[in-house]
C-alpha cells in the first residue's frame with residue numbers, strides 16, 4: 263500500500279513518489295490559517311536560550327540562522343480526534359550546525375521533520391514559526407514552497423525503496439530536481455548526477471541502474487545524492503540509516519557528516535538511537551511527548567544527561583558507535599503517554615525513577631543546566647553546578663538515577 267499511496271509526488275513536489283506523504287498524507291498543507299504563536303501557560307514555553315543556540319553563533323553573531331523553529335505546536339485532526347503531537351518546540355540551526363533529534367516512537371520527531379517542509383496532512387493545525395534562511399515556511403505560497411523544497415531544504419527518509427521511482431534509472435532521478443530547479447537540460451543534469459553519485463561513493467556505471475538493482479545502502483546513497491543535488495542549506499535525515507546493516511550505516515553516516523561539513527550545510531538528523539546521533543551531530547535534542555526535554559552538546563548530553571528520560575535513553579546505548587552493545591532503556595517502566603491525554607505536570611513523571619511530589623502538579627519548562635545546555639526537569643538545578651564545572655572529557659560517566667537517589 264505504501265507504494266501506491268507514496269507514488270504521488272516527485273522530489274520537487276510534482277506527483278510521484280514520497281514515503282513521508284504515504285505516512286502523513288499526500289498533499290502539502292496550505293499556508294496555516296493561524297500561524298500565530300499560541301500562548302498556553304500550561305504548555306512548555308521556550309526558556310531564554312531554550313533553542314540551544316551557542317552563545318556566539320559560528321561565524322559571528324551576524325550569521326542568519328539556516329533554520330529557526332519558534333514555539334512550534336502541531337495538532338493532527340482525524341478519526342481519533344485531535345492529537346497534539348508537538349507542543350511548543352524551539353530550535354535554531356546556523357549554517358553548518360548538526361543537530362540530532364532523539365526520542366522514543368511517537369514523541370513527535372517525524373512530525374517536526376514534516377513540518378519543516380510543510381509536508382503535513384491537510385487539516386493539521388500548525389502554530390508558531392518555521393523560518394528557513396529567514397523566510398517563513400508556514401506562510402509561504404505553494405509556488406515559493408516548491409522552489410524551496412530540495413533547493414533550500416531537502417529530506418532523506420528511511421525507506422529509499424519507497425522514495426525512488428522504480429521505473430526510472432538512478433541518474434535520471436538524481437537529475438530531476440536539478441532540471442526543475444536550475445532550468446538546465448536533462449543531459450547536463452544527468453552529467454551532474456553522475457558527479458554527485460561519485461561524491462556519495464556510487465560508481466558511474468550505476469547511473470543506468472534501476473532502484474531494485476541496488477542494495478539498501480546504495481539506495482540510501484542515491485537519496486543522499488538527491489538531497490545534495492540542488493545544494494540545499496538544510497538537510498533533514500529522518501531515520502535515514504536505521505534500516506541499514508551496521509557497517510553500511512556507519513559508512514553512510516560518515517559520508518553524510520563529511521558532506522555537510524564540506525558544504526557547510528545544516529543537518530537535522532532524526533533517530534531513536536542516541537549513540538548514532540552523538541557520534542554524528544554536534545548538538546542533541548531529546549523529545550518526550552511532543553516536547554524537548556533535553557538539549558545540549560551531543561557528547562556531553564550522551565555522557566551525562568540531566569533529564570531522567572534522556573539518561574535512560576543514553577543508558578540504552580552505552581557505547582557510541584557500537585550497536586552490538588545496545589540494550590533496552592534502563593530503569594524505564596511503562597510506555598510513552600497518549601499525546602491526546604498527557605499526565606499533568608511533567609509528562610514523564612509516571613515513568614520517572616526519581617519522581618518528586620511536585621512533578622505531578624508543576625508544568626516543567628526547559629531550564630538552563632549550562633548556558634548551552636537545557637533540561638526540562640525540576641531537579642536540573644541540583645545537577646547544573648556539576649555540569650557547569652565539568653567540560654568535555656571531565657564530565658562524569660552517566661549514572662542513571664534510581665528511586666533510592668530521590
Ligand SMILES: Nc1ncnc2c1ncn2[C@@H]1O[C@H](COP(=O)(O)OP(=O)(O)OP(=O)(O)O)[C@@H](O)[C@H]1O
Nearest residue numbers: 286338340345347366367368369370371372373601
Ligand atoms: N498523519 C497523522 N495523523 C494523526 N496522527 C498522527 C499522524 N502522524 C503521526 N501521528 C501521531 O502523532 C504522534 C507523533 O508521531 P511521529 O510520527 O511524529 O512520532 P515519531 O517520534 O517520529 O515516531 P517514530 O519514531 O515511530 O517515527 C504519534 O502519536 C502519532 O500517532
